[in-house]
Amino acid sequence: MKISVVIPSYNRGEMIAVTLDAILGQSRKPDEVIVVDDGSTDNTVEFVGEKYGDAVRLIRQENGGPESARKHGIEAATGDWIALCDSDDIWLPDHVERLCMMHARYPDADCLSANFTEVGSSARHQDKFLSMGEAFWAQADKDADGLMYLGPDQFKRLLSGNPFFTSATMFSKALYDRAGGINPAYARLPAGDADLTRRMALVGTMACDWHISVQINKHGENFSADGFRNGMGKIVMLKDYLGQPDMFGRYEGDIREAVDRAAIALMYGAFAARNMVDFDTAAAELPFGKRPFGLKVRSLFAALPDGLVKMIFSLYDRTQQTKETH
Incomplete structure (x- = not known):
């Protein structure tokens, strides 16, 4: 099992060091670490090259969006397993080790995902898997180590939500190819990374780990x-x-x-x-x-002239303010 890590990056500069240090400091070292620079205009390329040398394989491309960079990195990887990580997310020290434990426990599973917590000013979920609710996890049970075998053809499950984020997912290169790879048409589409996960869920076999081993950075989103x-x-x-x-x-x-x-x-x-x-x-x-x-009812209201809609909202606000003062 040879694991290649693929990290798309754009204008991260020295900030990418936190992500790379966490990856290189894993208890089970990945076999290859690839940073795909997506046309950065800052010092990202120089910084990565000078600080990490041969420990990180650096690939440069013209700016094409994060999905384009992921695709480039995956297709250049030499490993038979691919682990993804965004350039501002952090793997906890046992992330790769637990993915390998999951692979050993469920050898037929070719798409493996870890639980994660969100950090940063816009964080909402301390435990992503738990936030999905019991209905999402129907007909699946954790074992004593927190590992869960979901099985083949999980596409329908993922239609209701997707807790399997790129930075917490590892899959076989064979599954990636079987699923059709990353669709370049979604290179800049919001939530475009979920397409690959759905396709792999359709044609692959999934397992997941409820142990939190990834920190997803949420900062400044509206x-x-x-x-x-x-x-x-x-x-x-x-x-x-x-x-x-x-x-x-x-x-x-x-x-x-x-x-x-x-x-x-x-x-x-x-x-x-x-x-x-x-x-x-x-x-x-x-x-x-x-x-x-x-x-x-809301549709009929929204069809009213803009000025009238704004006036009604304004009257409603004043009414609410009056209620609050009495």
């Missing part, structure tokens, strides 16, 4: 705007799947339901944020007749 972009990115990918019946045909109904659920969630979120532009964008993905009653 959760309202970022969440909307990611949600629309998910819809774009799911609709693309509907045009690939050879691979996804047996899940057509599930995919259509997932598109509807995503559009409904985005519409409610946009309305709560009073962003009628985003509301209309999401509404275009969901016919009026398929909307819950509450969304139908």
Whole structure:
């Protein structure tokens, strides 16, 4: 088992050292560490070359987005297993060791994911797997070491959510090829990295580790705007799947339901944020007749002239302020 680590990076400079030091300091050392510089305009290339020398294989490319850089790194890797990490995330010292333990426990599993915690100013989840809720983990049980065998064809499970992030996932190169690799069309699409995970879940066999061994850095995101972009990115990918019946045909109904659920969630979120532009964008993905009653009412309200919508919101705010002062 030869493990290659692939890290896409853009303008990280000396900050990438925290990530690389954690990777190189693993209790089970990876066999190859690759940084793919995605057209940085700062000193990232010089810093990595000078500080790490032969310990890190440095690949340079013109700026093409993180998915393009991952694709380049994976295809250049010499390992038969690929572990991914973003350039601002941190592996705890036992991350690779536990992935190898999971591989030994479930040798037929070719896509392995670890649990993670979020850190930084915009962190929300201390335990990502736990935050998914019991329903997501139905028909799967942890063993005494916190390892969980999910089995083959987990695509439908991932339609309801995806706790398997790139920085916490390792997969066989053979599975990557079988799943069709990274789609370059999603190189800059929000949430585009989830496409590879879904494809591997469809054609591979999955296992996961509830032990937290990764820190995902969340800093400075606007959760309202970022969440909307990611949600629309998910819809774009799911609709693309509907045009690939050879691979996804047996899940057509599930995919259509997932598109509807995503559009409904985005519409409610946009309305709560009073962003009628985003509301209309999401509404275009969901016919009026398929909307819950509450969304139908909101849709009629959103169709009013902009000035009237703003006036009604303003009156509502003043009413709420009056209530709070009495």
